[in-house]
Amino acid sequence: MNDLSAPSRITYGAVLVQPAVVRRIRGLSDKALAWLFITPTMVLLLAINIFPLVWTIYLSFTNYRANRANAPVKWLGIDWYQTILTDPDIWAAMQVTAHFVFWTVVIETVLGFGLAFLIDKKFRGHGVWTTIILLPMMLSPAVVGNFWTFLYQPQIGLFNYVVAFITGRPASSFQMLGDVTLSPWAIVIVDAWMWTPYVMLICLAGLRSIPDYIYEAAEVDRASKWRQFWSITLPMALPFIMLAVLFRGIENFKMFDMVNLLTGGGPGSTTEVASITLKRAAFESWRTGYSSAFAIILFVTVFGLANIYVKALNRVKNR
Amino acid sequence: MSIANTAHSVVEPSSNTRRLAGSLVVLYAVVSMIPLVWIVLTSFKSPDDAISYPPKIVFTPSLEGFCNLFTTRSRQTPEFIRSLGPSQGLCEEIARSRNMVVAGPSNYVPRFVNSLIIAFGSTVLAVALGTLSAYGFSRFRVPLKDDLLFFILSTRMMPPIAVAIPIYLMYRTIGLSDTRLGMILLYTSVNVSLAVWLLKGFIDEIPREYEEAAMIDGYTRFQAFVKVVLPQATTGIAATAIFCLIFAWNEYAFAVLLTSGNAQTAPPFIPIIIGEGGQDWPAVAAGTTLFLVPIVVFTVLLRKHLLRGITFGAVRK
Numbered sequence: 001m002n003d004l005s006a007p008s009r010i011t012y013g014a015v016l017v018q019p020a021v022v023r024r025i026r027g028l029s030d031k032a033l034a035w036l037f038i039t040p041t042m043v044l045l046l047a048i049n050i051f052p053l054v055w056t057i058y059l060s061f062t063n064y065r066a067n068r069a070n071a072p073v074k075w076l077g078i079d080w081y082q083t084i085l086t087d088p089d090i091w092a093a094m095q096v097t098a099h100f101v102f103w104t105v106v107i108e109t110v111l112g113f114g115l116a117f118l119i120d121k122k123f124r125g126h127g128v129w130t131t132i133i134l135l136p137m138m139l140s141p142a143v144v145g146n147f148w149t150f151l152y153q154p155q156i157g158l159f160n161y162v163v164a165f166i167t168g169r170p171a172s173s174f175q176m177l178g179d180v181t182l183s184p185w186a187i188v189i190v191d192a193w194m195w196t197p198y199v200m201l202i203c204l205a206g207l208r209s210i211p212d213y214i215y216e217a218a219e220v221d222r223a224s225k226w227r228q229f230w231s232i233t234l235p236m237a238l239p240f241i242m243l244a245v246l247f248r249g250i251e252n253f254k255m256f257d258m259v260n261l262l263t264g265g266g267p268g269s270t271t272e273v274a275s276i277t278l279k280r281a282a283f284e285s286w287r288t289g290y291s292s293a294f295a296i297i298l299f300v301t302v303f304g305l306a307n308i309y310v311k312a313l314n315r316v317k318n319r
Numbered sequence: 320m321s322i323a324n325t326a327h328s329v330v331e332p333s334s335n336t337r338r339l340a341g342s343l344v345v346l347y348a349v350v351s352m353i354p355l356v357w358i359v360l361t362s363f364k365s366p367d368d369a370i371s372y373p374p375k376i377v378f379t380p381s382l383e384g385f386c387n388l389f390t391t392r393s394r395q396t397p398e399f400i401r402s403l404g405p406s407q408g409l410c411e412e413i414a415r416s417r418n419m420v421v422a423g424p425s426n427y428v429p430r431f432v433n434s435l436i437i438a439f440g441s442t443v444l445a446v447a448l449g450t451l452s453a454y455g456f457s458r459f460r461v462p463l464k465d466d467l468l469f470f471i472l473s474t475r476m477m478p479p480i481a482v483a484i485p486i487y488l489m490y491r492t493i494g495l496s497d498t499r500l501g502m503i504l505l506y507t508s509v510n511v512s513l514a515v516w517l518l519k520g521f522i523d524e525i526p527r528e529y530e531e532a533a534m535i536d537g538y539t540r541f542q543a544f545v546k547v548v549l550p551q552a553t554t555g556i557a558a559t560a561i562f563c564l565i566f567a568w569n570e571y572a573f574a575v576l577l578t579s580g581n582a583q584t585a586p587p588f589i590p591i592i593i594g595e596g597g598q599d600w601p602a603v604a605a606g607t608t609l610f611l612v613p614i615v616v617f618t619v620l621l622r623k624h625l626l627r628g629i630t631f632g633a634v635r636k
Contacts, residue, residue, distance in 0.1 A: 030459055033540055037455035041448045041471070041511055048508035049474040051484030059485070066488060115347060121332045123341030131622050132348045135355065137629075138618045142571030143607050146590040147358055150600055156370045158357055171372070193349075193351060201626050205634050243633060254478040257571035261590055278480045283576055288484065295481030302476050 051126065054309025060293035067286040080293035090294065092199075092269060093277040099184055100259075100273055101252045104191045105245055111192065113241060117233075119200070120207040130204075134197045141194065145258035148190045152176040152262075177263050180270045187259050187271050201243040206240025207233065239317045246309055253302055274298055358611070362602035369600045384601025386410035386595060388427050388609075392419040427606055431586040434610075436499055437584055438567035441506035446560045448507070449514025450552070454544060456515070457522040458530075468519075471512045472631065479572035487577060499582045505573055510563040513631060517562065520632035522548065523553025558624035561617050568614065587612050 060081070063074045084090050115133065119126050136144070151159040154175045164171035175177070176186040210233065218228045256275035259265070265272035265280070272280075278298065282291035330338070361369050365381040392414045400420065406412045411421050452471075456464060486505060487496070495501030529551065530543040538546065549556075570590070575587040589606045590600055626634055 015442060028539070028541065030540060032416055034455045034459035034461055037451040037459075038461060038467070041452040041515065042467070044448065044504070044508050044511060048486070048505060049477075049482070053477070053488060055485040056481065057490070066484075066491075069491075104332060115344060118340040118344050121337050121340035123337040123344070126341070126344070129341075129344050129348050133344070133351060134622070134625060135615060135618055136351060137628070138565060138614050139611055140569035140571065140586050140614075142569070142575075142586040143610055144354075144588055146603070147607055148354065150361070150603070151354060151357065152385060152597075153370075156372050156374065158374050161372070162373050191352070197351075199630060204635060205626055211545060240634065243630065247630065250476060254476075256478070256480055257586075260575075261571075275478050275480045278478065279576070282480065282484045283487075287632065288488075292484060295478070299481055302478070303473065306476060308374050 056292045056295055059289050060296050062289045064288050065286050066282075066288045076228060076289065080290050081297070083290065084297060085125045089269070090277065093274050095274050096184065096256075096269070096271060097253060097273045099256050100187060100191070100255065100271075101249055103185075103188045104195070104252050107188065107192045107243060107249050108199045108248060109245060111196045112244065113203045113237075115200040116203035116207055117195070119204055130201075132199060136194045137197045139194070141258040142261050144194060145190060145261035148186075149177060149262055152186060154178070154254055178267055180267055182265060183263055183271050187262055190258060190262060191255070194258070195251075198250065199241075201245040202240050202247075203237060206237035209240070210236045239313060242309075242313045242316060246306065246313065249309070250302060253298075253305075324445050330392060348519065353625065355611075356602050359608050361600055362608045364601050364604075366594065366599065366601055381601075382409060383413050384625040386413050387417070387425075387497075387599050387602035388592065388605040389422045389425055390414070390515075391423055391425050392417075393422045423633075426588065426594075427585075427592075430583055430585045431609070433499060434568060434584040434586075435528050435584055437502045437506060437582070438564050440499070440569045441510060442505040442560050442563040444503065444507040445510035445514045445563045446556060448511050449559065450549075450556060452511075452515045453518035453522050454548060457519050458527065468515070471515050475509070480576070483573055483576045486573075490577065497578050497581045497583075502574070502578065502582050502584070505577070506567045506570065509570075510566055513566070513628075514559050514563060515526050517559045517630040518552070518555055521552055521559070525551045554624075558621060558628065560627040561621050565614060565617060 008066065038312055061076055061078070065071065115231040119130055128234055146279075148159075151157045154160055154172045157176075158173075159176065160171040160174070163169070163174075174182060176182050176189075184307060214236075215228060223231070253274050254275060259271055259273055260279070265276040266275060269277075274294075275298075278291055278294055281287050281294060327524060358376075360376070362384045363380045364375070364378055365383050366380040368375050368381075369384075386409065390410055395418060397418060400418060401416050403415075403420070406415050414421050418551050455461060456468060461467065462589070490496045490498075495504070525548060529547050530538075530540075533543040533547045535538060569586065570584070571586040574584045578584065578587070585606070589610060592602050592606060594602060621628065
């Protein structure tokens with residue numbers, strides 16, 4: 001039994017059919033150990049995730065306000081949910097979020113896949129350049145968002161200077177963060193700058209998972225490069241692309257830190273993504289019950305969309 | 320196809336393709352590095368150089384940004400400054416040249432220390448809990464295993480602000496508001512889901528036969544876990560730890576909502592570094608540079624495991 005060179009299946013089977021051997025050894029049983037190992041994590045998650053979630057659900061049915069903790073709490077039923085679902089401000093925030101999620105995901109997927117496709121050509125030094133490209137996504141979104149406000153300054157910012165240099169328009173003629181039409185794109189640009197490498201990394205794994213012999217067979221069949229791309233590369237990398245889209249979609253639906261520091265939701269509410277609306281309701285106007293209901297709606301939305309998407313992803317994977 | 324290429328497989332890209340791909344990637348890398356290089360350059364500029372138009376690429380380096388980051392200064396009359404003795408240290412000298420004196424240290428160092436304590440504390444806890452659970456899920460028959468694992472993952476789908484509302488109330492009730500312990504527990508609970516998923520992947524890859532052989536030799540299951548599995552999982556544990564560290568280090572939403580003075584970390588602090596007449600950009604840049612350096616180092620260390628980390632172990636190379 002000590003012979004590790006023996007075929008692994010047999011060793012494994014032998015242990016399974018001889019549980020007595022294991023049990024005779026001193027120490028905790030496997031079952032006790034399993035619970036001992038898993039319980040601490042579960043207790044922590046119950047205390048810091050589930051208990052608060054249940055509390056949020058309770059609060060969402062009441063008129064509780066965190067800044068008036070001693071006021072009597074009244075049960076409101078589903079009033080807040082009705083208010084929120086018919087509130088034009090909430091729908092405006094959802095539209096801003098949708099615009100942000102849609103365009104960041106599209107731009108990051110196109111650029112990220114393009115980069116991965118180029119890096120997969122294995123030019124000299126591709127490893128070093130890949131690491132350099134990956135840097136932005138590891139940084140703190142808050143700190144980076146804050147610094148981009150400097151780059152976006154109309155008079156002194158580097159971004160405006162570069163745009164002015166290329167287009168010839170004076171640098172002070174446009175304000176990326178102060179203009180209602182430009183600011184939604186300002187946050188998309190920063191997010192794309194930060195997270196394109198993320199999509200690139202996942203797509204690169206997808207491209208590298210395609211075995212060479214498929215391309216060799218296609219060459220033998222005289223399929224053009226163009227045809228190979230559409231019939232082999234893209235379909236086989238699709239599950240990876242979809243996974244990247246899933247992760248970016250969820251993350252950007254929850255987006256708070258970077259946008260909060262870049263625009264704080266402004267000008268007006270043109271960049272007020274859902275999380276910022278939630279923060280304003282919860283921590284500025286202290287409508288705790290109302291914001292709890294909105295939080296639950298957001299959670300259910302993310303959870304539901306992610307589940308539907310994962311089903312689609314699995315269908316593509318098993319094709 | 321050129322003769323030099325015939326030795327390769329037919330699917331190898333030609334040298335021209337490679338050169339073109341290489342130059343496009345390098346172009347992207349260089350452009351995407353500009354903002355980061357600009358942060359570092361700005362941290363060494365004087366306030367006047369930082370806000371000059373057109374932006375200055377060549378400038379006289381100055382440590383004023385770093386001085387302003389670490390000190391608070393107060394404006395004084397020239398007469399008062401002349402009455403002082405010789406200035407001590409570079410920062411005092413810079414301050415006096417602007418009719419100010421150094422009043423004391425700024426809050427940057429305490430915030431940085433908070434970031435360190437909270438990041439390391441939560442990482443140690445999350446990795447410890449995560450390793451135990453990952454081993455449990457990897458090796459034992461746990462009832463509802465898939466449901467529990469999915470539950471652990473789903474805790475990451477809540478928007479942070481939504482989590483912060485009840486946590487704020489809960490911490491206020493039990494006295495954990497604005498404490499390092501409270502932030503450590505919160506970040507641990509966020510990181511533990513990543514730790515379980517990543518470490519389960521790493522432990523799954525360690526053959527069971529090693530432990531089973533050790534157990535036949537008389538080890539208990541626990542001894543086998545400590546003496547056989549843990550040493551094998553060192554790389555995975557280290558990679559997971561760095562991911563947890565980076566998350567806790569970068570986190571902003573919880574930090575800005577749940578801490579104010581005592582336990583505030585660096586990310587909510589850096590954006591509110593204000594000089595006279597608005598943001599003191601060289602000081603902000605200096606704070607940002609110092610804050611980002613550890614992450615750059617970690618990214619280079621982690622590059623082989625990045626893919627796994629960012630996809631919760633869903634994609635492995």
